Amino acid sequence: xxxxxxxxxxxxIRACPGSKARAGELVTPHGIVPTPVFLPVGSQATVKTxxxxxLEEIGIPMLLANTYHLYLRPGISxxxxxxxxxxxxxxxxxxxxxxxxxxxxxxxxxxRVTDEGVIFRSHIDGSQHFITPELAIQFQEALxxxxxxxxxxxxxxxxxxxxxxxxxxxxxxxxxxxxESHKRGHQALYAIVQGGIFPELRHKSAEYxxxxxxxxYAIGGLSLGEPKEVxxxxxxxxxxxxPEAKPRYLMGVGSPEDIxxxxxxxxxxxxSALPTRVARNGALFxxxxxxxxxxxxxxxxxxxxxxxxxxxxxxxxxxAYLHHLFSCDELLAYRLATIHNLSFITKxxxxxxxxxxxxTFTSFKDGFLKDxxxxxxxxxxxxxxxxxxxRKNV
Amino acid sequence: xxxxxxxxxxxxIRACPGSKARAGELVTPHGIVPTPVFLPVGSQATVKTxxxxxLEEIGIPMLLANTYHLYLRPGISxxxxxxxxxxxxxxxxxxxxxxxxxxxxxxxxxxRVTDEGVIFRSHIDGSQHFITPELAIQFQEALxxxxxxxxxxxxxxxxxxxxxxxxxxxxxxxxxxxxESHKRGHQALYAIVQGGIFPELRHKSAEYxxxxxxxxYAIGGLSLGEPKEVxxxxxxxxxxxxPEAKPRYLMGVGSPEDIxxxxxxxxxxxxSALPTRVARNGALFxxxxxxxxxxxxxxxxxxxxxxxxxxxxxxxxxxAYLHHLFSCDELLAYRLATIHNLSFITKxxxxxxxxxxxxTFTSFKDGFLKDxxxxxxxxxxxxxxxxxxxRKNV
Numbered sequence: 001x002x003x004x005x006x007x008x009x010x011x012x013i014r015a016c017p018g019s020k021a022r023a024g025e026l027v028t029p030h031g032i033v034p035t036p037v038f039l040p041v042g043s044q045a046t047v048k049t050x051x052x053x054x055l056e057e058i059g060i061p062m063l064l065a066n067t068y069h070l071y072l073r074p075g076i077s078x079x080x081x082x083x084x085x086x087x088x089x090x091x092x093x094x095x096x097x098x099x100x101x102x103x104x105x106x107x108x109x110x111x112r113v114t115d116e117g118v119i120f121r122s123h124i125d126g127s128q129h130f131i132t133p134e135l136a137i138q139f140q141e142a143l144x145x146x147x148x149x150x151x152x153x154x155x156x157x158x159x160x161x162x163x164x165x166x167x168x169x170x171x172x173x174x175x176x177x178x179x180e181s182h183k184r185g186h187q188a189l190y191a192i193v194q195g196g197i198f199p200e201l202r203h204k205s206a207e208y209x210x211x212x213x214x215x216x217y218a219i220g221g222l223s224l225g226e227p228k229e230v231x232x233x234x235x236x237x238x239x240x241x242x243p244e245a246k247p248r249y250l251m252g253v254g255s256p257e258d259i260x261x262x263x264x265x266x267x268x269x270x271x272s273a274l275p276t277r278v279a280r281n282g283a284l285f286x287x288x289x290x291x292x293x294x295x296x297x298x299x300x301x302x303x304x305x306x307x308x309x310x311x312x313x314x315x316x317x318x319x320a321y322l323h324h325l326f327s328c329d330e331l332l333a334y335r336l337a338t339i340h341n342l343s344f345i346t347k348x349x350x351x352x353x354x355x356x357x358x359x360t361f362t363s364f365k366d367g368f369l370k371d372x373x374x375x376x377x378x379x380x381x382x383x384x385x386x387x388x389x390x391r392k393n394v
Numbered sequence: 395x396x397x398x399x400x401x402x403x404x405x406x407i408r409a410c411p412g413s414k415a416r417a418g419e420l421v422t423p424h425g426i427v428p429t430p431v432f433l434p435v436g437s438q439a440t441v442k443t444x445x446x447x448x449l450e451e452i453g454i455p456m457l458l459a460n461t462y463h464l465y466l467r468p469g470i471s472x473x474x475x476x477x478x479x480x481x482x483x484x485x486x487x488x489x490x491x492x493x494x495x496x497x498x499x500x501x502x503x504x505x506r507v508t509d510e511g512v513i514f515r516s517h518i519d520g521s522q523h524f525i526t527p528e529l530a531i532q533f534q535e536a537l538x539x540x541x542x543x544x545x546x547x548x549x550x551x552x553x554x555x556x557x558x559x560x561x562x563x564x565x566x567x568x569x570x571x572x573x574e575s576h577k578r579g580h581q582a583l584y585a586i587v588q589g590g591i592f593p594e595l596r597h598k599s600a601e602y603x604x605x606x607x608x609x610x611y612a613i614g615g616l617s618l619g620e621p622k623e624v625x626x627x628x629x630x631x632x633x634x635x636x637p638e639a640k641p642r643y644l645m646g647v648g649s650p651e652d653i654x655x656x657x658x659x660x661x662x663x664x665x666s667a668l669p670t671r672v673a674r675n676g677a678l679f680x681x682x683x684x685x686x687x688x689x690x691x692x693x694x695x696x697x698x699x700x701x702x703x704x705x706x707x708x709x710x711x712x713x714a715y716l717h718h719l720f721s722c723d724e725l726l727a728y729r730l731a732t733i734h735n736l737s738f739i740t741k742x743x744x745x746x747x748x749x750x751x752x753x754t755f756t757s758f759k760d761g762f763l764k765d766x767x768x769x770x771x772x773x774x775x776x777x778x779x780x781x782x783x784x785r786k787n788v
Contacts, residue, residue, distance in 0.1 A: 074714065318482070
């Protein structure tokens with residue numbers, strides 16, 4: 001138990017005077033990760049379409065993989081046999097595994113949640129499984145990621161107070177059991193603050209978890225379809241309850257504009273499938289906002305999609321070529337768009353960090369948000385709901 | 395007209411004493427291509443899943459792209475505007491464009507073939523188009539490939555003698571018109587010998603086309619579902635009618651064992667979608683034959699699929715990882731398998747060429763065919779028929 005508590009793997013380097021933003025670094029057995037940092041999602045031990053070399057070339061220091069997915073396919077024991085997750089996916093950089101709590105409560109068919117653990121059916125083949133906080137840690141220790149997460153219960157964003165409270169109290173108890181069973185000191189264990197959109201529940205969750213002392217604190221249960229102003233209010237209130245000296249991880253965020261908003265509110269770590277998922281749908285990030293490569297304006301464009309971008313895709317191919325690949329459903333399209341979006345986010349994180357270090361973050365943020373036209377709020381909520389619904393039907 | 399006739403772009407370096415096999419080189423404006431050579435298929439200006447850099451790393455000297463596909467999408471004028479096909483797809487190596495004849499007669503809905511040209515409907519949107527031999531050349535000159543092909547009429551493998559004869563005679567006349575309209579001397583124009591499975595028609599075709607004098611000669615209308623022994627008999631009889639000093643290109647072949655058989659019969663150039671298509675279905679080449687990565691034997695295999703292979707895929711990932719990616723339908727799977735199969739074929743061509751140069755080709759061939767267990771003939775014919783049928787239904 002003492003291992004996780006004593007692990008110091010975060011150095012706070014500078015705090016922004018005009019906001020809550022901070023620059024730091026996560027020290028991991030697989031390298032130093034400058035923060036704020038965005039983790040591309042490789043749920044099934046692959047960031048869709050890309051090789052490890054490409055991720056490295058883009059400048060990605062850390063990836064996220066998912067214990068729920070890897071437990072079902074190929075199975076934890078196979079990854080362990082092949083030498084652990086780093087070796088399995090040939091990734092030498094830092095890795096974080098999510099415990100799978102969110103996926104069990106969103107993807108799988110739930111059978112029964114008790115204080116002991118959760119019985120669920122696989123979303124792939126309907127097979128029945130039982131996971132406890134102890135097993136979630138055991139699996140993540142076998143996978144061997146640098147940062148691992150407690151098992152949490154994550155209710156829907158519109159769940160009633162009582163349901164959210166029960167889930168939060170259970171998540172707290174599970175966090176204690178995860179900490180108790182965590183043995184491998186080179187892996188940092190992060191707790192997950194739950195409590196939905198209810199400040200008093202967030203308060204109880206944070207108070208209890210920080211009293212246990214974890215290597216880092218995640219904020220779960222946000223960005224699940226609630227309005228943006230709620231997301232930010234709860235983020236602010238939760239961050240205020242977390243220790244300065246520990247990293248803060250806002251799970252499932254997100255879009256370029258949300259990341260910058262959250263950095264300003266004191267978040268250090270992000271993960272989201274959004275940049276890679278929208279890339280495969282032909283939505284490419286630029287400093288003016290997302291553009292859709294399927295738009296006829298790109299059909300004859302000799303220039304790259306984003307003339308200010310230095311990624312492999314923009315350096316090598318015209319917008320006309322990308323438009324062509326997408327209109328033919330060519331597999332290379334998804335790959336080139338993924339490279340672009342991850343390069344965009346990575347560069348954005350570098351710039352945000354540099355601005356914090358230079359005491360210019362507030363003007364950087366204002367400038368970025370002024371130019372960047374986010375997807376319309378109504379469209380965004382509809383897309384999110386469609387996506388959450390589609391996930392349930394997988 | 396004199397341009398194509400006088401273009402010398404093939405050097406015959408060595409002929410095998412024990413077979414018809416030969417080693418040579420194609421001199422092109424985009425590099426010297428050692429022969430025998432296999433051209434990966436990039437119909438839509440992309441070898442599915444791969445970047446130009448990966449193709450170069452594999453050691454691919456020349457690609458094939460398809461005029462029919464590029465004419466429909468994105469349109470010839472767009473590629474011309476962006477600076478030609480090499481620039482459009484960012485490929486600096488050699489390129490060959492097929493005229494699209496085969497695709498018009500297999501993919502499109504035919505409206506009418508006359509001596510003047512062919513009216514067809516696009517397989518994508520049903521739009522109507524008219525192509526003549528002169529337009530086929532004009533399009534290919536605009537695309538700017540190093541080797542271009544005459545427009546040919548390609549009947550089905552089971553077509554009656556009279557139909558095949560008519561198509562062959564028309565192809566001959568179209569070849570003469572293509573030659574007449576071909577203006578750009580840096581592009582080598584190849585003729586296509588037709589005549590189906592009828593030796594006397596092949597004879598008439600070859601006699602006429604060689605009398606016109608082309609930079610190279612392709613054999614079309616084979617490997618379309620006819621039995622293997624017919625393929626080889628017709629190949630042998632046709633090769634015997636072609637000039638020693640010119641390259642010979644067997645269109646649409648193929649599998650590793652067929653390529654080696656055809657090299658022994660005097661073929662210099664090959665193209666086929668087979669290695670890349672079967673890769674995306676999880677069939678990987680090894681010296682013992684194709685293996686299916688979905689087989690449970692690979693589920694826990696720490697070693698690469700092919701321990702004797704030095705490709706990126708086998709160098710980097712276990713068979714267990716590849717098996718996992720395929721069972722999850724992960725897009726990276728198709729890419730890693732494509733890299734492996736193209737590396738296998740490329741290495742095979744290098745070895746065949748080295749054996750010809752060392753006067754050991756016959757024993758190389760016998761050794762390769764002894765170890766390599768081809769797909770069962772019955773299975774092969776069924777697969778081929780299914781595939782041809784599926785193409786008709788696109």
